[in-house]
Amino acid sequence: MGGPPNLYSFQDVDKDLAPNLRKYVLEQQNEALARHGVFRVAVSGGSLPKTLAKALLAPSNGSKDDTPEFSKWEVFYADERCVPLDHEDSNHNLVKQDLLDRIPQELGQPKVYPIDEQYLDDPKECADQYEKTLVSIFAARDSVKLPLFDLLLLGCGPDGHTCSLFPDHPLLREQDAWVLSISDSPKPPPKRITLSLPVVLHAAKIGFVATGGGKKDILKKIFETEQGGNLPSGLVNRGAGEKVSWFCDASATEGVNFPRRGSVM
Numbered sequence: 001m002g003g004p005p006n007l008y009s010f011q012d013v014d015k016d017l018a019p020n021l022r023k024y025v026l027e028q029q030n031e032a033l034a035r036h037g038v039f040r041v042a043v044s045g046g047s048l049p050k051t052l053a054k055a056l057l058a059p060s061n062g063s064k065d066d067t068p069e070f071s072k073w074e075v076f077y078a079d080e081r082c083v084p085l086d087h088e089d090s091n092h093n094l095v096k097q098d099l100l101d102r103i104p105q106e107l108g109q110p111k112v113y114p115i116d117e118q119y120l121d122d123p124k125e126c127a128d129q130y131e132k133t134l135v136s137i138f139a140a141r142d143s144v145k146l147p148l149f150d151l152l153l154l155g156c157g158p159d160g161h162t163c164s165l166f167p168d169h170p171l172l173r174e175q176d177a178w179v180l181s182i183s184d185s186p187k188p189p190p191k192r193i194t195l196s197l198p199v200v201l202h203a204a205k206i207g208f209v210a211t212g213g214g215k216k217d218i219l220k221k222i223f224e225t226e227q228g229g230n231l232p233s234g235l236v237n238r239g240a241g242e243k244v245s246w247f248c249d250a251s252a253t254e255g256v257n258f259p260r261r262g263s264v265m
């Protein structure tokens, strides 16, 4: 697995973090397109879609390296709340409003894979159906042990959760399923689906975005303590190592002591 995760801390979200996040996402895009002609990315909700939109909707400098080729993107949800797709709690709704609906026409549109609204009352079925969608795209379940996302873009909650994998929850022990359901999420709404930890760890690259002073204590715990390594975001750091990059601002990393901490990429 190699080295430790990368922790980048930027002074300002708009001026520094967003352009560096753009550079990182487009690097992963271009590597994926060279590998297999498509860019498969899964995103979370929370504050991430807004920051991602700042990064991706900024004007391009015209070079190939700096151009999002959205028509070659396939967008999935790393976790989703079991609510209608136009509900204010829906991660898809957030991503659509903040990013997808605002992509200039000439850049094309990603193919997007939201959850199936038929199964909102039954999170287990909703997760199984989402897994079936992944199976149809990432090849047959028996020929591919785990789906390989080119990039996961995740958030980290103040309790250390990521996706809808919460601290000490039995879902963290799931080894087999690709997509899991939860009906007792400590963060509302309670019914959700989420990628499983093995699927998260298998991704080619994992980018966390954590900004604001509210993230300071949990980042200190995750990066500095043994105990933090057992929190869901810490387990991603531990299990995926150098495949993981954290994009934080100065308020989130204030006082965080981590050897590989950088201020530029």
Ligand SMILES: O=C(O)[C@H](O)[C@@H](O)[C@H](O)[C@H](O)COP(=O)(O)O
Residues within 6 Å of the ligand: 044, 045, 046, 047, 048, 079, 080, 081, 091, 154, 155, 156, 157, 158, 161, 162, 163, 164, 187
């Ligand atoms: O559906 C969700 O609730 C999210 O996917 C969740 O995992 C989120 O990413 C974190 O809670 C961080 O959220 P913030 O970035 O808003 O703090």
